Amino acid sequence: SEFCDAGTGFGDSGCVVSSKSASKLLIKGGTVVNAHHQEIADVYVEDGIIVAVKPNIKVGDDVTVLDATGKFVMPGGIDPHTHLAMEFMGTETIDDFFSGQAAALAGGTTMHIDFVIPVKGSLSKGFEAYKEKAKKSCMDYGFHMAITKWDENVSREMEIMVKEKGINSFKFFMAYKGALMINDELLLEGLKKCKSLGALAMVHAENGDAVFEGQKRMIELGITGPEGHALSRPPVLEGEATARAIRLASFVNTPLYVVHVMSIDAMEEIAKARKSGQRVIGEPVVSGLVLDDSGLWDPDFINAAKQDLILLPFSSSLHFLSHFLTFVNIMIFSCFRYVMSPPIRALGHDKALQAALSTGNLQLVGTDHCAFNSTQKAFGIDDFRKIPNGVNGNTSYHYH
């Protein structure tokens, strides 16, 4: 593939790195962007290691030269939060370890960390399954692992993951009642185990019991559309779970990583804990940083529909019908596209999260890339609770 040819081959994918292109490479004339500044310069690489960054580097014929004039040359991004080939809510994400990684590479991300989901609670079975899924990889990746139940075996397997498989971060879902959700007792066991292993505990922080209650309330009120998703799991439930996880981590005295911080409520809990000296990391995601919940409500639905219909080339009735159905599909499901958990929040949370990132109250950005197509999103056409949760975002990771 073109990705393999670019010298990024990895794993069992059959990629072969050509010796000429990989051993000596000059990236010429681009705008080199580093943390401290940017300048037009050449980048000389030998055996995968950057040897020099300066203007007008002269090289011999044995060096592969890439002309980067007019382009930015910057370090590859590391996306700490993705879900590729994830089986979730009765379906599987549309991006697997090839298509998802190809999308990431196109946007300048060169490494990502995905979440292994245990198989019936078994970490080793989950690990084997994800190793298989990842065989088609075309870039670097690592794994976190979710913990979805607790017993002696899980405890032992956590040790094996850390000591033998190179996984040292474990995620606990405080939401998705009846599926991935764990209770406080399990969270405490998990935190203690992470502490004893020197592993990092991560939480998806929403109060799953209250979300369940909120969802029932929406359905009783007759609110079945995507806006019910946001209304049923407001920021207060994210703030509550974030505060609870932080306090339990403090009780156990172990570090905590809060994934996809979507609200001011959660962010302020993290900021407060950090100020008091607790080791807590907060990760906003691209969708939460740059979008607001207006996509879920879409007030222009009818107007947009009229305009597009006039432009449609309907030379035959069949042609018209097919365009119309495609159009309806796009319009209806455009708001479904924004359904993820915790939800994309009302205007204002995005800017506050950006500010928290720039002042250091939040530490790193992920994408939570978890893509479903419109057919999959349509599972929830009559009931927002059945819309597979997740948004895309890994191609645009670097642009934001």
Ligand SMILES: NC(=O)NCCC(=O)O
């Ligand atoms: N975030 C989301 O909606 N989907 C991915 C699974 C998760 O991280 O909760």
Ligand SMILES: [Zn+2]
């Ligand atoms: Zn996620």
